[in-house]
Amino acid sequence: MGLRAADIVRAVSRFQTRLCTNAACGLRFPVAAGSPLGAQCPHCGAATGFVDDSYSTSEAREPDGESARAGVALEVLLDNIRSLRNVGSMFRTADGAGVQRLHLGGFTPTPEHPRMAKTSLGAERVVPWTAHRDGVAAAAALRERGLRLWALEGGPRSRSLFDVVQETWSWGQGEAIALVLGHEVSGVDPRIVDQCERVVRLPMHGVKGSLNVSVAFAVAVYVLRHGLAPPPPPRA
Numbered sequence: 135m136g137l138r139a140a141d142i143v144r145a146v147s148r149f150q151t152r153l154c155t156n157a158a159c160g161l162r163f164p165v166a167a168g169s170p171l172g173a174q175c176p177h178c179g180a181a182t183g184f185v186d187d188s189y190s191t192s193e194a195r196e197p198d199g200e201s202a203r204a205g206v207a208l209e210v211l212l213d214n215i216r217s218l219r220n221v222g223s224m225f226r227t228a229d230g231a232g233v234q235r236l237h238l239g240g241f242t243p244t245p246e247h248p249r250m251a252k253t254s255l256g257a258e259r260v261v262p263w264t265a266h267r268d269g270v271a272a273a274a275a276l277r278e279r280g281l282r283l284w285a286l287e288g289g290p291r292s293r294s295l296f297d298v299v300q301e302t303w304s305w306g307q308g309e310a311i312a313l314v315l316g317h318e319v320s321g322v323d324p325r326i327v328d329q330c331e332r333v334v335r336l337p338m339h340g341v342k343g344s345l346n347v348s349v350a351f352a353v354a355v356y357v358l359r360h361g362l363a364p365p366p367p368p369r370a
């Protein structure tokens with residue numbers, strides 16, 4: 135911690151495009167500049183040719199950093215998330231979306247795990263985090279600090295996050311939400327849901343009842359941080 139995201143050195147930034155010389159294959163693919171891997175087609179194994187090296191990866195970083203962050207302040211409680219990859223991915227997303235702190239409840243892995251950096255890619259060093267053995271107590275402490283406790287979960291109390299964000303569009307500086315996400319199979323602990331001011335869901339339109347937890351996290355924190363403008367009033 136104490137490190138700024140900009141201090142994290144990017145491992146690879148320049149690429150070259152290669153084209154398979156086997157006419158029946160024709161695979162076009164990028165490879166890191168200077169890497170010997172590009173000499174052979176990863177699909178058919180034939181030799182490849184150089185096409186160009188005119189591009190580097192493009193970042194989506196906000197040009198004016200902190201001041202570009204929009205929306206309400208946001209902390210997130212990840213309670214009993216079992217997958218290291220999911221938690222690493224959520225650290226990376228938390229950094230991008232401007233989540234102020236991740237609270238890691240129960241057995242949720244922490245950045246002390248040596249393999250987390252595989253998916254968090256350095257974000258675990260810049261996003262503040264706190265570990266809590268008891269997620270229910272952690273949720274109560276967030277409420278006591280004055281944060282609005284919201285569960286990201288389905289169920290009879292839940293309302294579409296998109297509707298709720300539009301209704302709370304006028305919220306600005308001074309409002310802070312603590313969003314709670316739960317276990318990949320059993321969801322948010324019902325004793326935490328009981329404490330929540332709201333339960334918000336991401337509408338599911340297909341056969342599945344929920345998203346992967348790190349995907350749900352990404353959608354929700356970006357919507358909460360950057361909001362959605364309410365629809366214009368109907369014409370008279």
Ligand SMILES: C[S@@+](CC[C@H](N)C(=O)[O-])C[C@H]1O[C@@H](n2cnc3c(N)ncnc32)[C@H](O)[C@@H]1O
Pocket residue numbers: 286287288314315316317318319320321322334335336337338343344345346347350351
């Ligand atoms: C895979 S879900 C857990 C199982 C889910 N309660 C079910 O019955 O399918 C894991 C966590 O991801 C979040 N989540 C995933 N999809 C969601 C959705 N569509 N709406 C709200 N939360 C969701 C919730 O925080 C949930 O606790």
